[in-house]
Amino acid sequence: MSDKTAEFKEGLEGIVAASSAVCSIENGVLRYRGIDIHELAQKSNFIETVYLLWYGKLPTQSEWDDLKSQLEANAALPEPVIKAMEAFPKKANFMDVLRTTVSLMAFYDPDEEDNSIEANQRKAIRLTAQLPHLVTAWEHIRNQRSPVHPKKGLGISANFLYMLHGKEPTDLELQCFDQALILHADHEFNASTFAARVTAATLSDMYSAITTAIGTLKGPLHGGANQRVMETLMKIGEIDQVEKFVKEAFEKKERIMGFGHRVYKTGDPRAKELKRMSEKLSKEKGDSKWFEMSVKMDELVQKEKGLLPNVDFYSASSYHMLGIPFEAYTPIFAMSRIAGWTAHVIEQLSNNRLIRPRADYIGLKEASFVPMNQR
Numbered sequence: 055m056s057d058k059t060a061e062f063k064e065g066l067e068g069i070v071a072a073s074s075a076v077c078s079i080e081n082g083v084l085r086y087r088g089i090d091i092h093e094l095a096q097k098s099n100f101i102e103t104v105y106l107l108w109y110g111k112l113p114t115q116s117e118w119d120d121l122k123s124q125l126e127a128n129a130a131l132p133e134p135v136i137k138a139m140e141a142f143p144k145k146a147n148f149m150d151v152l153r154t155t156v157s158l159m160a161f162y163d164p165d166e167e168d169n170s171i172e173a174n175q176r177k178a179i180r181l182t183a184q185l186p187h188l189v190t191a192w193e194h195i196r197n198q199r200s201p202v203h204p205k206k207g208l209g210i211s212a213n214f215l216y217m218l219h220g221k222e223p224t225d226l227e228l229q230c231f232d233q234a235l236i237l238h239a240d241h242e243f244n245a246s247t248f249a250a251r252v253t254a255a256t257l258s259d260m261y262s263a264i265t266t267a268i269g270t271l272k273g274p275l276h277g278g279a280n281q282r283v284m285e286t287l288m289k290i291g292e293i294d295q296v297e298k299f300v301k302e303a304f305e306k307k308e309r310i311m312g313f314g315h316r317v318y319k320t321g322d323p324r325a326k327e328l329k330r331m332s333e334k335l336s337k338e339k340g341d342s343k344w345f346e347m348s349v350k351m352d353e354l355v356q357k358e359k360g361l362l363p364n365v366d367f368y369s370a371s372s373y374h375m376l377g378i379p380f381e382a383y384t385p386i387f388a389m390s391r392i393a394g395w396t397a398h399v400i401e402q403l404s405n406n407r408l409i410r411p412r413a414d415y416i417g418l419k420e421a422s423f424v425p426m427n428q429r
C-alpha cells in the first residue's frame with residue numbers, strides 16, 4: 055500500500071498546504087484578516103496594515119502610535135552591517151545584498167535564537183523597521199555615497215523616500231508609495247511566504263525564514279518581475295513599438311513580465327489600484343509616456359493571449375514616476391512583504407507541524423549497483 059495520500063499537482067497548483075487566518079484569496083477577492091484589499095488601499099496606511107497582519111485586528115490610536123514609535127526606535131542598522139555592505143562589490147545584485155545583510159543582521163539581534171512569540175514579534179518589528187534603511191543604504195553605498203539616516207516622526211513610507219532622495223516626498227508621492235506597500239504586504243501562500251513557513255516549520259529561526267523568503271522573492275516568476283517590466287518598457291522605448299514587441303514575444307513564445315497569475319484568472323485586484331496610481335503619478339509629474347505605453351501593452355497582451363496584468367505590471371511605472379531606481383523595485387516588494395512573512399512565521403509556529411511533502415518519483419524503479427570496474 056502506498057504511503058502517499060494526496061493527488062500530485064505540478065507546482066502544487068490548487069493544493070492547500072496549511073490553515074491560515076492571515077490572508078485569503080476567494081473568487082478573485084484578496085483580503086487581509088477579512089478586510090478587502092481595495093478598502094485597505096483606500097482607507098488604511100502601511101503601519102496600520104502591518105498591525106492588522108501581525109495582531110489580527112485594526113489598532114486603536116494609541117496602539118498605532120506605539121507601533122510607529124517602536125518602528126522608529128528600531129530602524130538603526132548595526133554598524134558592522136554597514137561596514138560589511140561597504141565591502142560588497144558595487145555591482146552586486148540588490149536582492150543578493152538584501153538576502154545577505156538580513157542574514158548578517160541575525161548576529162546582532164539579541165533575540166536571534168529565541169523562538170517565543172514575544173521574541174518573534176520583536177524581531178518582526180526590527181526587520182520591518184530596518185529593511186527600508188537597508189535598501190536605501192545599499193542604493194547610496196553602491197553609488198559611493200554615505201547612507202542617509204531616518205528622520206524622526208516620518209514613519210516607514212515617508213522615511214524610505216526621504217532616505218532614498220534626501221528630501222521629503224510630496225503628499226501624493228507619500229500617499230502612493232504607502233498604498234503600494236499596503237498592496238504588497240501579504241498574499242496568502244505565495245512562493246516566498248510558503249518558503250518562509252517551510253523554514254520556520256523546522257524550528258529554525260526568524261532570520262533564516264526571512265532569508266529564505268528573500269531568495270525566493272528574487273526570481274522573475276515572483277517578485278523579480280517588477281524590475282523586468284520597467285526594463286522591458288525602456289527597451290521598447292516608444293509607444294509605437296509596443297505592438298511589434300508584443301507580437302514578437304508571443305511568436306517566440308517568450309513570457310511577458312507583469313502578466314498572468316497562478317491564482318487570479320479574472321484579474322489581480324492589486325493591479326487595478328496600481329494602474330490608477332501610475333496614472334495619478336504620471337499626471338502629477340507631467341510625464342505620461344510610461345503609463346501610456348503600459349496601457350497599450352496591457353490592451354494588446356489581453357487581446358492577443360487573454361493574459362491580465364498582475365501586481366508587478368503597473369507598480370513598475372509607478373515606482374519609476376517616484377524616482378526609484380529599477381534595481382530597488384524587488385527590494386521594495388520585500389520591504390513591504392516582510393509584514394506578511396513575519397506574520398506567517400509567527401502563525402506557523404503557533405501551531406507547528408514540519409512541512410515535508412512527498413515526490414512523484416519518475417526514476418528507475420529498481421536498479422542494481424554495478425561496481426566501478428564493471429561500468
Ligand SMILES: CC(C)(COP(=O)(O)OP(=O)(O)OC[C@H]1O[C@@H](n2cnc3c(N)ncnc32)[C@H](O)[C@@H]1OP(=O)(O)O)[C@@H](O)C(=O)NCCC(=O)NCCS
Binds near residue numbers: 276311313315
Ligand atoms: C505568474 C506565472 C508564473 C504563473 O504561471 P502558471 O500559473 O504556472 O501558469 P503557466 O506557466 O502554466 O502558464 C499558462 C499558460 O499561459 C502562458 N503564460 C502565462 N504567463 C505568461 C506571460 N506572462 N507571458 C506569456 N505567456 C504567459 C504560458 O506560456 C502558458 O501557455 P501554454 O499553455 O500555451 O504553454 C506566469 O503567469 C508568468 O510567468 N508571468 C510572468 C512573470 C510575472 O509577472 N510574475 C509575477 C507574478 S505576480
